[in-house]
Amino acid sequence: MAYSVPKLADYSPAALDQAVRELLSAVRQEAEAARTENDWKVFRDRWMARKNGLLTQVNDLWLKAAPGPAKRNVGARVNQIRTEVEQAVDSAQQRVSGSASAGRLELERIDITLPGIRRPLGAEHPVLRTMNEIVSVFRAMGYSVAEGPEIETDYLNFEALNFPPNHPARDTQDTIFVAGQEKKPQRDRLLLRTHTSPVQIRAMMATPPPIRVVVPGKVHRADTADATHSPIFHQVEGLAVDTNITFCDLKGTLDHAMKSLFGSDVKTRFFPSFFPFTEPSADVSITCFKCGGKGCRLCKMSGWIELLGCGMVDPNVFNFVQGNGYDARKVSGFAFGMGVERITMLKYGIDDIQLFYQGDVRFLEQFA
Numbered sequence: 170m171a172y173s174v175p176k177l178a179d180y181s182p183a184a185l186d187q188a189v190r191e192l193l194s195a196v197r198q199e200a201e202a203a204r205t206e207n208d209w210k211v212f213r214d215r216w217m218a219r220k221n222g223l224l225t226q227v228n229d230l231w232l233k234a235a236p237g238p239a240k241r242n243v244g245a246r247v248n249q250i251r252t253e254v255e256q257a258v259d260s261a262q263q264r265v266s267g268s269a270s271a272g273r274l275e276l277e278r279i280d281i282t283l284p285g286i287r288r289p290l291g292a293e294h295p296v297l298r299t300m301n302e303i304v305s306v307f308r309a310m311g312y313s314v315a316e317g318p319e320i321e322t323d324y325l326n327f328e329a330l331n332f333p334p335n336h337p338a339r340d341t342q343d344t345i346f347v348a349g350q351e352k353k354p355q356r357d358r359l360l361l362r363t364h365t366s367p368v369q370i371r372a373m374m375a376t377p378p379p380i381r382v383v384v385p386g387k388v389h390r391a392d393t394a395d396a397t398h399s400p401i402f403h404q405v406e407g408l409a410v411d412t413n414i415t416f417c418d419l420k421g422t423l424d425h426a427m428k429s430l431f432g433s434d435v436k437t438r439f440f441p442s443f444f445p446f447t448e449p450s451a452d453v454s455i456t457c458f459k460c461g462g463k464g465c466r467l468c469k470m471s472g473w474i475e476l477l478g479c480g481m482v483d484p485n486v487f488n489f490v491q492g493n494g495y496d497a498r499k500v501s502g503f504a505f506g507m508g509v510e511r512i513t514m515l516k517y518g519i520d521d522i523q524l525f526y527q528g529d530v531r532f533l534e535q536f537a
């Protein structure tokens with residue numbers, strides 16, 4: 170049965186001692202019985218509530234009711250009771266909250282013997298890896314890196330690169346134009362760049378000669394996707410302009426670059442070719458890096474693999490830069506460009522360009 174404060178009839182020291190002992194024994198038992206935060210609050214309020222708490226009752230029933238001569242003695246004991254009740258309430262609180270946090274610790278316990286969750290690490294996409302490799306070969310030769318927008322004007326994508334309007338080379342590019350520009354003059358019409366070459370013009374307009382710049386980037390053509398074609402692919406293009414740049418510089422630069430990329434045994438071969446923005450122009454083949462030139466399936470038994478296009482910058486292109494020191498009578502230069510997907514496919518023996526864009530982790534993780 171719960172303790173209640175009795176009225177005192179006998180105020181003798183012995184009777185007071187007895188009453189105090191009973192009260193303190195009750196408060197200790199109740200303090201120990203409190204298990205939860207809520208138990209403790211009930212316990213605290215039962216004893217310490219200002220209105221009708223047991224301490225208030227002790228004050229009213231024992232001290233206020235005490236006859237004059239006993240008041241001093243009763244008052245001392247009431248003070249002792251108050252101190253002991255406060256201590257009991259405090260220590261019960263500590264015990265209850267201590268066990269609550271112990272319970273929380275138990276809930277949040279980490280079993281360090283469980284095997285961990287291994288998150289797959291990301292890796293460079295094979296196309297980006299090849300592109301970075303090519304760029305770093307030219308950076309080592311002192312080239313800076315330039316990038317440009319993928320949406321270009323007809324002027325920078327074609328005209329300034331010496332493709333006149335109605336030039337047959339424009340048809341071969343299968344250009345994707347931005348819709349709804351029929352009212353604009355042709356040179357202002359926007360298109361998805363078909364090559365990284367407009368960045369050459371942008372670089373020359375921004376920087377006077379001498380310039381050595383390498384341009385990695387994404388390009389777009391209206392090609393139907395198949396094993397060797399994709400409407401989006403990547404190029405790395407380069408441009409060097411200075412006084413007295415000759416075709417020998419071009420050959421030496423590309424020979425060195427191909428040896429850096431494919432191994433020092435690789436030989437290069439230049440064939441006459443045509444690009445509107447270079448004159449003369451050449452296609453470059455390297456000895457097959459798989460069979461070393463003996464002939465295999467990769468090089469179609471020829472021993473050679475055609476890898477990039479290049480040439481001396483056509484003087485007309487300098488005229489389109491309109492100043493900035495690009496005077497065709499004073500400076501000369503060369504340019505080259507290569508397809509990153511094609512090189513990646515050759516390097517890793519990949520036979521379908523679509524694998525690069527399908528995001529299939531089983532394919533991509535081979536390059537991690």
Ligand SMILES: [Zn+2]
Pocket residue numbers: 457458459460461462463464465466467468469470472473
């Ligand atoms: Zn071969």
